[in-house]
Each structure stands twice: as C-alpha cells, then as structure tokens.
Amino acid sequence: MTQIIEISTQYQLANISALVRAGRLGEPKERRILVVANNSFAPxxxxxxxxxxxxAGLLADFDAVVDWxxxxxxxxPKAFGISGERAPIMERALRREWDIDDDEQLELIVESLPSHPAGALTQIFATADISVHSDGLMSYGPIRNPLTLPQWQRLKSIYYTDLLPGITPRQLAEHDPNRVVLPTDELAGVIDEMAAEVVDELASAHLDAPIEGSALVLGQYLAQLDLITAEEELDLHLQMLDVVKAAGLTTVIFKPHPTSARTTTGPLRRRSEELGLDFVLADxxxxxxxxxxxxxxxxxVSCFSTGLATAKGLYGCETAAVGTTKLLDALAPYQNSNRIPLTIIDALHSGRYSLPGTLAEAGPSSRVDAGSGAATGAGSDGAKNLNPLIDAVTYCMQSDSASYLRQNAIDFLEGAVGGPDMKYFKRKRLTKLDLPGQQEIPLHRKTLSAAKQRLVLKAKRTQHVLKDYGITVDPSKLRKNG
Known part of the structure; x- marks a missing residue:
C-alpha cells in the first residue's frame, strides 16, 4: 500500500506529520509520498x-516529496483538472515517475474536496481509496460543492485535529466517513519541534523566548477579501490594541497575515506607543x-482566525475576538466557507456558548464588537452547547447536502427567534428554506395580480372548450398565451 498525501500549507504539513508520528495513518511499513502544491496567487x-x-525536520516522515x-x-494547481480519457495516461506516467507498481493499491489523503488540486488527484488515481485531512475551523462546516459519485463512493476517512473537544466536524458528514481524531498535544509536540528548528529566525525578530505580559495580535486580510474596507480593517486592528491595554498587559506582538498589505504596521506601532505598550513586530x-x-x-487577539482556536487548544492561551458581529453581517453569500469559523469564534467568545464537556471550566475569553468597543466576558455560567448552533448554520449553508440536519435546524431556530442568536442567520435565507424566523410575505404578494388572474381564467375557459370536444389537457401545460 502506498499513501499519496497532498498538502498546500505548512500547517497542514504539521498536522500530517503529527498523524504519522502518532500512528494514525497506519503502520510504519506504509510507503508515503508527500505531494506539495503551492496554491498561492503567485507561486x-x-x-x-x-x-x-x-x-525540514518534518520531511523525514515521508519516503518521497513531490513538487506538484x-x-x-x-x-x-487550483486550475488544473484532467479529462476522463487522459487520466489513465497520466496515472501510468506518475506511477512510473514516483516508482509505484501498476497494480499497487493506493490511498489518497488530500485536502478539501472536490476542488483542485485534490480533485485532480482523485481523477488521475481513479481507483484509489480517498481520505481527507482537515485543518482549521473550516472543517467544522460543510463543503461548498457536492462530491462526484466516484469520489464519495471511494471516500474512506476524515483526519482532523481536535481543536473543539466534543464537536464533530460536519465536513462530508453526509457520507458517514470514518473519523480519525488527532489530539492537540500531538500537534503541539510537532509545533514545538518546528520552533526549535527556527530558533535563529525567531531570535532575529526577538521572538525566541517567552515574553512576559504579552499579547499576540493576529492580523487578518479581510479587506482583500472585500469583506470590509481597508479603513475598517485598520480600525479593527486598532481596537485589538485597546483589548490588550484593557487586559492589563504591557507588550503587543503583532503578526500580520502573510498575504496582507503591511500598511497597518505604522499606525499600530503609533497606537501602541500612545497606549504605553511595547510593540514587537513578528513579520x-x-x-x-x-x-x-x-x-x-x-x-x-484576532477576529476569527483559526489561530485563536489553536492557541487555546494547543497552549491554553486566553483569547479575545474583535469585530465578529460586524463580519457576520457583512459575510456573503451565506454559503461562504468562512461562515462556520466566524460563527464558532463569535459564539465561543459571546458568553452564551461553550464546548460540550467544558461547560463548567471554560476560560474567560472575550469578544469585542467593532464600533462599540465593549468587551463581553465569555464565562461559562449558563453557557449552551455549541453543537445545535453549528447544525443549524450548516443546514442553512448547504441545505441539500446537509438535509439530514433540517429538523435540528428547525428545533434550534424555534427557540432562537427574537433572540441574539438570530445574528447567525439571514432572514432571506430562512425564507428560502421555509424555516422559523423567515420574512413575512406582504399581503399584496399573497394574491395573484389582476393580469395573472386573467391568465388563469383564460386557461380554465380553454380547458372547458377542449373538454366539450372530448379532449382533456393538464392546465399547467397550457401555454401562457392560451
């Protein structure tokens, strides 16, 4: 058996290495080929x-590394697919290049299906078992497009890191795959090893040792996703500094998002000085x-970065989310894959939700709403289980593939109408899906217009005339012009 493992980010690589070392990808005798895709805009x-x-230290966990x-x-990689006629030719070529026997059984372990590059590999290796490795909070929600028949018939397992104890990812749940969980301490061990490997790079940025009284601010690139304007994004980051000051800490470590513009660094440094905070740039x-x-x-501190969940899950850090309410309103379309991460982060920092099994010991995280600047403590007193909310949002995002969650969504919404949880839903979406909380249809739209009434009357008259001649016609099939 040969495993072909496709990744596109370093975080995915860390997760896969942790799975290998924990023995969750099978026996050590399995041959593992790591296929690395660079999906960036300009690779x-x-x-x-x-x-x-x-x-570098993680690559030893694989027998070969391939540049996809x-x-x-x-x-x-995001644009490359292959036709059914050419797929066998490419499979034969890749088996030869990667030293895989023609009759050797394969397992594909890929990232998000059905998009490329994962989709292309499932097309090429058309008889291989398929497993999906999930990283981050998006795995707790549905995929955007349904799998093809050949894909879901070969789907075997989902591998995911247990960032939210007690919450099972809804990704591909409609196909009931085997779920393999990676405990966070296994991943933390790999991350610590990576940190030891880059101690020189960390030292050059004064990040190689614990910084007392510090807060890490994780930048996001929301303006480049057209979710908010550049001015609003800067204001959001400035509010994150206010949260640090309010927490009584003395140092801000600002890590900009890798793909974001660096125009916010100067204003953030000046604001830190105004607040009396030391500023450390982790660029x-x-x-x-x-x-x-x-x-x-x-x-x-961040908005809805997965880094909030990993910092808390791997290292027990306290976390704060800023501006999530504003983003919930701005995020479009409703099916946007960021909706589940955003919903999870907002809910866990709202004071109203906690993870199953941690309702009694949840830490005092907080959320700050953009515009209000008011911190909301997320203590666990009276906190609700997060699972029903995720079920309801998942169904509203993808009602076809998540049809099994319809009654769960109805039950949740019946209790949510008129309350603060309605911010996680759009009334137009609820109306389209005929769910509690939908818009009331205006009275004038409940009746047919005069023109449509005349058409119906004309169709009925035509039906009566035809009936006199012994001809029966379904009125719905009559042409509108009679």
Whole structure:
C-alpha cells in the first residue's frame, strides 16, 4: 500500500506529520509520498510549504516529496483538472515517475474536496481509496460543492485535529466517513519541534523566548477579501490594541497575515506607543503557532482566525475576538466557507456558548464588537452547547447536502427567534428554506395580480372548450398565451 498525501500549507504539513508520528495513518511499513502544491496567487514568488522555515525536520516522515507545481507546469494547481480519457495516461506516467507498481493499491489523503488540486488527484488515481485531512475551523462546516459519485463512493476517512473537544466536524458528514481524531498535544509536540528548528529566525525578530505580559495580535486580510474596507480593517486592528491595554498587559506582538498589505504596521506601532505598550513586530514567514510556542503570550487577539482556536487548544492561551458581529453581517453569500469559523469564534467568545464537556471550566475569553468597543466576558455560567448552533448554520449553508440536519435546524431556530442568536442567520435565507424566523410575505404578494388572474381564467375557459370536444389537457401545460 502506498499513501499519496497532498498538502498546500505548512500547517497542514504539521498536522500530517503529527498523524504519522502518532500512528494514525497506519503502520510504519506504509510507503508515503508527500505531494506539495503551492496554491498561492503567485507561486513563483511564495515559498511552498516544504520550503518554509521549520519544515525540514518534518520531511523525514515521508519516503518521497513531490513538487506538484513542477509536475503540472505551466498550469496552476487550483486550475488544473484532467479529462476522463487522459487520466489513465497520466496515472501510468506518475506511477512510473514516483516508482509505484501498476497494480499497487493506493490511498489518497488530500485536502478539501472536490476542488483542485485534490480533485485532480482523485481523477488521475481513479481507483484509489480517498481520505481527507482537515485543518482549521473550516472543517467544522460543510463543503461548498457536492462530491462526484466516484469520489464519495471511494471516500474512506476524515483526519482532523481536535481543536473543539466534543464537536464533530460536519465536513462530508453526509457520507458517514470514518473519523480519525488527532489530539492537540500531538500537534503541539510537532509545533514545538518546528520552533526549535527556527530558533535563529525567531531570535532575529526577538521572538525566541517567552515574553512576559504579552499579547499576540493576529492580523487578518479581510479587506482583500472585500469583506470590509481597508479603513475598517485598520480600525479593527486598532481596537485589538485597546483589548490588550484593557487586559492589563504591557507588550503587543503583532503578526500580520502573510498575504496582507503591511500598511497597518505604522499606525499600530503609533497606537501602541500612545497606549504605553511595547510593540514587537513578528513579520516572519512562520506559523502563528510557532510564534505562540516560542513567546507563550498570555492573550491572543484576532477576529476569527483559526489561530485563536489553536492557541487555546494547543497552549491554553486566553483569547479575545474583535469585530465578529460586524463580519457576520457583512459575510456573503451565506454559503461562504468562512461562515462556520466566524460563527464558532463569535459564539465561543459571546458568553452564551461553550464546548460540550467544558461547560463548567471554560476560560474567560472575550469578544469585542467593532464600533462599540465593549468587551463581553465569555464565562461559562449558563453557557449552551455549541453543537445545535453549528447544525443549524450548516443546514442553512448547504441545505441539500446537509438535509439530514433540517429538523435540528428547525428545533434550534424555534427557540432562537427574537433572540441574539438570530445574528447567525439571514432572514432571506430562512425564507428560502421555509424555516422559523423567515420574512413575512406582504399581503399584496399573497394574491395573484389582476393580469395573472386573467391568465388563469383564460386557461380554465380553454380547458372547458377542449373538454366539450372530448379532449382533456393538464392546465399547467397550457401555454401562457392560451
């Protein structure tokens, strides 16, 4: 058995290495080929996951490492698919190039299906078992497009990191795959090893040791996703500094998102000085989790970054979310894959929700709403189970593939109408799906217009005339012009 494992980010690489070392990907005798896809907009200018600082020690967990971009050049991994006629030819070529016998059984372990590059590999290796490795909070929601018949018939397992204890990812749940859980301590061990490997890079940015009284602010690139304006995004980051000051901490470690513009750094530095906070810029090509491992901040602040969940789940950091209510209103369309991460982060920092099994010991995280600047403590007194909310939002996002959750959604919404949880839903969406909380249909729209009434009357008259001649016609099939 040969496992072909496809990844596109360093965080995915860390998760896969942790799965391998924990024995959750099978016996050590399995041959493992790591296929690295660089999905960035300009892969020529951005290092691939295996070339990033901290990755070298993880590559020893694989028998071979393949550059997928070079394999399919000059195509981009996100755009490269293959026809059914050509797929067997490419499979034969890749088996020869990767030293795989023609009759050897394969298992594909890929990232998000059905999009490329994962989709292309399932097309090429058309008889291989398929497993999906999930990283981050998006795995707790549905996929955007349904799997093809050949894909879901071969779907075997989902591998995911237990960032939300007691919550089972809804990703591909409609196909009932085997779910393999990676405990967070297994991943934390890999992250710590990566941090040790890049100690020189961390030292050059003064990040190689714990920083007392510090908070890590994780930047996001919301303006570049057209979710908010650049001015609103800057204001959001400035509010994050206010949260740090309010927490009584003395140092801000700001890590901008790798793909974001660096125009916010200057204003954030000046604002930190005004607040009397030391400012440390972590503009290093390293995972946020590596920075957390090395600096051990007391607080991690962002909007809805997965880094909030990993900082808390791997290292027990307190967390705060800023501006989530504003983003919930702005995010479009409703099916946007960011909706589940945003919903989870907002709910867990709202004071109204907690994870199953942690309702009694949840930490005092907080959320700050953009515009209001008012912190809301997230103590666990009276907190509700997060699962029903995720079920309801998942169904509203993808009602076809998540049809099994319809009654769950109805039950949740019946109790939510008129309350604060309605911010997680759009009334137009609820109306389309005929769910509690939908818009009231205006009276004038409940009756047919005069013109439509005349058409109905004309159709009925035509039916009577035809009936006189012994001809029966279904009125619905009559042409509108009679």
């Amino acid at each position: 020529e200018l951005t290092p691939a996951a295996d070339a990033m600082p901290g990755s 971009n070079a394999t399919i050049w000059p195509n981009h 290093v090509p390293l995972l946020a989790e590596i920075v957390v491992s090395a600096t051990r901040p007391e607080l991690v």
